[in-house]
Each structure stands twice: as structure tokens, then as C-alpha cells.
Amino acid sequence: QKEVEQDPGPLSVPEGAIVSLNCTYSNSAFQYFMWYRQYSRKGPELLMYTYSSGNKEDGRFTAQVDKSSKYISLFIRDSQPSDSATYLCAMSGILTGGGNKLTFGTGTQLKVEL
Amino acid sequence: SAVISQKPSRDICQRGTSLTIQCQVDSQVTMMFWYRQQPGQSLTLIATANQGSEATYESGFVIDKFPISRPNLTFSTLTVSNMSPEDSSIYLCSVGGGATDTQYFGPGTRLTVL
Numbered sequence: 567q568k569e570v571e572q573d574p575g576p577l578s579v580p581e582g583a584i585v586s587l588n589c590t591y592s593n594s595a596f597q598y599f600m601w602y603r604q605y606s607r608k609g610p611e612l613l614m615y616t617y618s619s620g621n622k623e624d625g626r627f628t629a630q631v632d633k634s635s636k637y638i639s640l641f642i643r644d645s646q647p648s649d650s651a652t653y654l655c656a657m658s659g660i661l662t663g664g665g666n667k668l669t670f671g672t673g674t675q676l677k678v679e680l
Numbered sequence: 681s682a683v684i685s686q687k688p689s690r691d692i693c694q695r696g697t698s699l700t701i702q703c704q705v706d707s708q709v710t711m712m713f714w715y716r717q718q719p720g721q722s723l724t725l726i727a728t729a730n731q732g733s734e735a736t737y738e739s740g741f742v743i744d745k746f747p748i749s750r751p752n753l754t755f756s757t758l759t760v761s762n763m764s765p766e767d768s769s770i771y772l773c774s775v776g777g778g779a780t781d782t783q784y785f786g787p788g789t790r791l792t793v794l
Contacts, residue, residue, distance in 0.1 A: 574720065600782055609772055609785035610723070612681070654723065667738075668783055670722040 569593050572655055572671030581680055585642040589655035589671045592636065596657040596669070599631050601640045604652045604673065613653075614640065645678045652676070682707050682775050684786035692792045693763055700759045701789045703773035708753035710776065713783065714746070717770040726771075729756050763793045 572589045579585055587601075597618055602610035614629040616622045616638075622629045628641040638657075642649055652673040683706040693699050703712065714726040726746055727735040735748040749757045760767050770790050774783040 568722075570722070598782075602785075607788075607790070609684075609787045612782055612784060615782050656723075667725055667728070668723075670724075672720065672722050 567592060569669050570655065570657065570671045573674055574672050576675040576677060578677045578679060579645055581645060581647060581678055583645050583678070585640075585645050585649070585676060585678075587640040587642075587653050587655075587674050587676070589638050589657075590636055591638070591657060591669075593657075593659065593669070594633075594636070595659035598658045599629070599638050600656040600668070601627075601629055602654040602656060604654060606651075610654055647678050647680060650677045681784045682709065684773060684775060684784060686773060686786040686789050688789060689787065690790040690792075692794060694794055695764055697763055698759055698761045699763065699791060700757050701771055701773075701791075703756045703758070703786055705754045705775055710753070712750065712756045713774045713776075714748065714756070714758045715772040715774065715785075717772060717788070723772065726758070760791065763791075765793045767791065768793045 570589055570591045599616045601614040603613050604610045616629045616631050619631050619633045626643045630639040652675045654673040655671040656668040658668050685704045687702045712729045715723045716726055717723050725738050726741045727737045727748055729735045729748050729750040731750045731753050745761055747759045770788045772785050772788045774785045
């Protein structure tokens with residue numbers, strides 16, 4: 567069993583829809599949770615960062631962490647064609663102050679159609 | 681966040697040859713990381729490179745196959761040695777984001793081995 571599970575998609579939604587992307591994990595030591603967006607032929611770009619359980623909102627994006635269920639989500643409101651990309655969840659457990667080993671999901675490919 | 685560049689952006693190589701990938705950061709960073717991203721798979725950490733010490737390799741990756749240099753706080757190289765078609769992948773460098781424990785990625789090097 568992988569430490570982090572993520573549905574690879576592809577997920578296709580109409581413009582303006584609310585998108586829900588999810589990851590489950592098995593390692594209870596994970597405390598730091600991130601979402602990255604990766605456009606085709608580009609490196610991953612950090613979207614959201616959350617520590618422990620709870621919600622975090624940034625514009626059209628909301629990240630949720632439920633540590634009791636080992637489940638994290640990214641919601642995209644009013645989705646736009648420019649949101650079409652692969653979304654990667656990532657998580658880590660031990661803060662080292664300068665970076666740490668991240669464990670990634672496989673990524674969910676999202677397409678927002680006009 | 682740091683600005684990270686990689687060279688080359690892509691290359692096509694013959695089996696048995698070696699390729700050195702460069703990673704340049706616009707600010708001094710303690711830790712640099714090298715990842716591999718294969719189609720349909722998670723980003724996989726190859727090694728962590730600290731300036732002034734030997735790189736630390738993850739399980740399944742060895743120095744003879746992926747030698748790494750870290751001559752200063754803004755630069756690192758990864759060499760893929762004695763390449764085979766199985767080494768065809770995207771190789772990404774990243775740097776730690778400080779106290780937030782996040783990482784920022786370069787644009788990647790797309791390698792095809794024939």
C-alpha cells in the first residue's frame with residue numbers, strides 16, 4: 567500500500583464548477599500538508615500549505631485536513647480553464663527548518679472545459 | 681520563494697551515455713533535493729544535497745548511478761550515469777522553503793533515453 571493515495575483522474579468539469587480533489591494517507595506522523603499545481607512541461611508550483619488539521623482558504627482555493635480520517639482535500643471554486651493542470655498532494659512529518667522529505671501522491675489531472 | 685533554473689530543459693540521449701543536469705538557485709539555500717517524476721507515478725526523491733557534505737540517497741538510488749555535486753549554496757548537479765531507457769523521466773531539483781517546511785521546484789529536465 568502506498569503511503570499516499572490519490573486518484574489520477576482525469577477529472578473533467580465545466581467552467582464555473584466546484585472541484586474537489588482528495589488524498590488519503592496512512593502515516594499518522596504526517597503533520598504538514600501541501601498542494602502543488604503542475605502545468606504540462608513545467609515544475610510543480612506550491613498552491614497551499616497547511617499544518618495539522620483544519621481549513622485554509624486562499625482566494626478560490628480551500629485546503630482541508632482531517633487527520634483523524636487521514637484525508638486531505640483541495641476545493642477549487644468557480645473553476646477556470648486556466649486551472650487545467652495536474653494537482654499533486656504532498657506531506658511531511660518532521661520539521662527540519664530547511665526543508666524535509668516530502669511524500670507525494672501521483673497527482674490528479676484536471677481539465678476545466680469552456 | 682526562490683527562483684530555480686535547470687539546464688538542459690530536455691535532452692535525448694543514447695543508451696550507455698551519461699548526462700549532467702544543472703540546478704541554479706537565485707539565493708543561498710542549505711538543502712537542495714533531486715526528484716524523479718516518471719509517467720503516472722509520484723515524484724520520487726532521489727537524494728538530498730547539502731553543501732559541504734556527501735549527498736544522502738533514498739532507498740533504491742545509489743551514488744554510482746546518480747552522482748551529485750553541491751559546490752556552493754546556490755548550485756547543484758545531478759548526473760545520470762550509464763543510462764538505459766528506464767531512466768527516461770523528468771528530473772526536478774527543489775529547495776527547502778525554510779520554517780514552513782515546503783519546497784519549491786525548478787522547471788525540470790525531460791530526459792529521453794533511446
